[in-house]
Amino acid sequence: MLVRRVLSPLFVLVSVLSVAACGGGDTGQRTCTVGADCASGECLPSGQCAPVGDTVGGDATDVLFPDAGEDTDAADATSEDGTDAVADDTATTDADDATDTTVADTATEDTTVVGCHPNYDRVITRAEAPFGPNLSANYEITTDVTGFDSAATCDGAACAWDLVDVPGTVTEQIDETIAPADTWWEDEPGFEDATFAAVLGEFSVSYFYWDICDQTQLGVYQVTDDAVLLLGIVGEDQVDGTALVYDPPLPILKFPLEVGASWTVDTTATGPLCGSWADYVIDQTLTASVDAAGAVATPYGDFTDVVRVNSVLERHIGIGILPTSVRSHTFVAECFTRVAIVTSAEGADDEEDGEIRDIAEIRSLANLP
Numbered sequence: 001m002l003v004r005r006v007l008s009p010l011f012v013l014v015s016v017l018s019v020a021a022c023g024g025g026d027t028g029q030r031t032c033t034v035g036a037d038c039a040s041g042e043c044l045p046s047g048q049c050a051p052v053g054d055t056v057g058g059d060a061t062d063v064l065f066p067d068a069g070e071d072t073d074a075a076d077a078t079s080e081d082g083t084d085a086v087a088d089d090t091a092t093t094d095a096d097d098a099t100d101t102t103v104a105d106t107a108t109e110d111t112t113v114v115g116c117h118p119n120y121d122r123v124i125t126r127a128e129a130p131f132g133p134n135l136s137a138n139y140e141i142t143t144d145v146t147g148f149d150s151a152a153t154c155d156g157a158a159c160a161w162d163l164v165d166v167p168g169t170v171t172e173q174i175d176e177t178i179a180p181a182d183t184w185w186e187d188e189p190g191f192e193d194a195t196f197a198a199v200l201g202e203f204s205v206s207y208f209y210w211d212i213c214d215q216t217q218l219g220v221y222q223v224t225d226d227a228v229l230l231l232g233i234v235g236e237d238q239v240d241g242t243a244l245v246y247d248p249p250l251p252i253l254k255f256p257l258e259v260g261a262s263w264t265v266d267t268t269a270t271g272p273l274c275g276s277w278a279d280y281v282i283d284q285t286l287t288a289s290v291d292a293a294g295a296v297a298t299p300y301g302d303f304t305d306v307v308r309v310n311s312v313l314e315r316h317i318g319i320g321i322l323p324t325s326v327r328s329h330t331f332v333a334e335c336f337t338r339v340a341i342v343t344s345a346e347g348a349d350d351e352e353d354g355e356i357r358d359i360a361e362i363r364s365l366a367n368l369p
Contacts, residue, residue, distance in 0.1 A: 116128060116130050116334075116335035117335065118305075118333070118334035118335050119334070120304065120305045120334070121305070122258060122259065122293045122305045122307060123256050123257070123258040124255065124256060124257040124258070124307060124332055124333075124334055125255055125256045126225055126226065126255040126256075128334040128335055129228075129253070129255065129257075129332070129334075129335075129337055130335065130337065131177075131195070131196070131221075131223045131228055131337060132177065132195060132196055132223065133177050133178060133179035133180070133195065133196040134176075134177060134178075134179055134196075135176070135177045135196075136174055136175060136176040136177070137174070137175055137365060138172060138173070138174050138175075138365070138366045138367060138368045138369065139172065139173055139174075139175060139363040139364060139365060139366060140170060140171075140172055140298075140299045140363070140364050140365075140366040141170070141171050141172065141173055141361060141362070141363050142166045142168040142169065142170050142361065142362040142363075142364075143168055143169050143171075143360070143361050144168045144169040145166060145167065145168040145359040145360075145361075145362060146167045146168060147167050148166050148167060148168075148359065148362075149355055149356060149357040149359070150329050150342045150355045150356040150357070150359070151353075151355045152292060152294055154294075158294065158295075159292060159293070159294035159295075160294050160295040160296070160297070161294065161295070161296045161297070161331070161340070162297045163296060163297060163298055163299075163340050163342075163362060163364045164297050164298065164299055164364070166362055166364075168362075172366060172369060174368070174369075175198065175199070176198070176199075177196040177197070177198050178196060178197040178198065178218065179196060180194045180195075180196070180197065180220075183197070184234075184237070184238040185220065185234045185238075185243065188234075188243055189245070190231055190232055190243075190245030190246075190247075191220050191231055191232060191234070191245070193222045193231070194220045194221065194222055194231055195221055195222050195223040196221055196223075197218040197219060197220045197221065197234070198218060198219055198221070199216060199217075199218055199219075199236075200217045200218060200219045200233065201216075201217065202214070202215070202216055202217075203215055203216075203217045203242075203274075205274060212274065213240075213274035213275070215235045215236065215237075215240040215242065215274065216235070216236040216240075217233055217234065217235055217236070217240075217242060218233065218234050218235075218236060219232075219233055220232050220233070220234055221252070222249065225255075226254060226255050227251045227252075227253060227254045227255065228251070228252045228253040229249035229250065229251055229252070230246055230249060230250040230251075230252055231245065231246060231249050232244050232245040232246050232269065232271070233269070235274075240274070240275070241272050241273075241274055241275025241276070242271075242272060242273050242274060242275075243271045243272055244269040244270065244271040244272075244273060244280065244282070245269065245270055245271050246267050246268070246269050247267065247268055247270065248265065248267055249267070250265060250267050250284070250286055251263060251265055251286070251288075253309065253330075253332070254288075257290050257307050257309065257332055258290055258307065259290050259291065259292065259293050259307065260290065261289065261290045262287075262288060262289035262290070263286075263287075263288055263289075264285065264286065264287045264288075265285070265286050266283070266284075266285050267283075267284055267285075267286070268281060268282065268283050268284070269281075269282040269284065270282075282315060282316075283315075283316040284313060284314060284315050284316065285313075285314045285316070286311060286312070286313050286314075287311065287312045287314075288309055288310065288311040288312075289309070289310050289311075290307050290308065290309055290310075291308060291309075291310040291354060292307070292308040292310070293305065293306065293307045293308065294306065294308075296331050296333070296339060296340055298339055298340055298364040298365045298366070299364055299365070299366040299367070300339070300364070300365040300366050300367055303331075303333045303336065303339050305333070305334070306331045306332065306333045306339065307331070307332055308329050308330070308331055308332075309329070309330040309331075309332060310327070310328075310329055310354050311327065311328050311329075311330065312325055312326070312327045313325065313326050313328075324346045324347055325346070325347060326343065326344055326345075326346055326347075326348075327343075327344040327348070327351075327354075327356055328341055328342065328343045328344065328356075329341065329342040329343075329356060336365070338365075339364070339365045340362070340363060340364040340365065341362070341363045342356050342359060342361075342362050343356075343359070343360050343361045343362075343363075344356045344358055344359060344360060345358045345359070345360040346360075348360075
């Protein structure tokens, strides 16, 4: 008898997209790991130091974007040759005024300015979702959740989710994205266009007390102008013998993200799993919708104007794979990408209202330890 043990469900793909990028500056290069590395005493999830005088807590966007409370003109920033380095870089907290927009940073050849500034319009564009390699964030993970469900608390049209102090077993984990360069799978068929990879979790198969397979598995992703696509799943090491390729690639997110957007995709994952002698063929259907927006409280801080992506991943019958389905709620904030996610237990996606009451896991953005 085969017994499959999956510590982080292999096919809960929408729940393990381990990416977070926060604030301006070059997020590709970490400048800190802990608060003691920074003059401000605060190391942000992006690996950058918070400005002196800013503290984590309250409105999280105030920490990373201290000028976001009012429209500001950055034209007085000058480069070494005296020319304006940045012009018309503005942000606003007025979510009701769609005319307030963020204008892309510009730079002279002497100055490079990289940044993402939220405009709080509850529409997340590709430019406001800085996915990529070499990013990291710390998440508080709650399992064995009791007395909690995913429904928002609403006062009229204003809705909010409080994901702080959720009852259950709490651990922390730093999620990182991996550059494809120099990995064993970078030139494998199906992964040539990969942008980054991220750990999905541990996967193992045993026959009674005999361990047949035990490996760390990665999701391999491509970021395009309008989507974040899951290309497939690989073992961390080539000797793991896992290389499942999705045809077509699975769109985990599609931009722009705004309430009312939805998509459904049928896909097939094909390839070896745990060194199998024959390829697995696993048919799946992803149904996703941006079904709500509001404020989200996390251990890192409070986020306003967050959108919720409500997804169901159905796995159909395949060789050696049982059919099942999982629902997840991914909360996405401008410039932070994923700030929280609520994942159902397998098979617990049949709630008529689309909420999750049998919760397997809640991940919420937290400060680096």
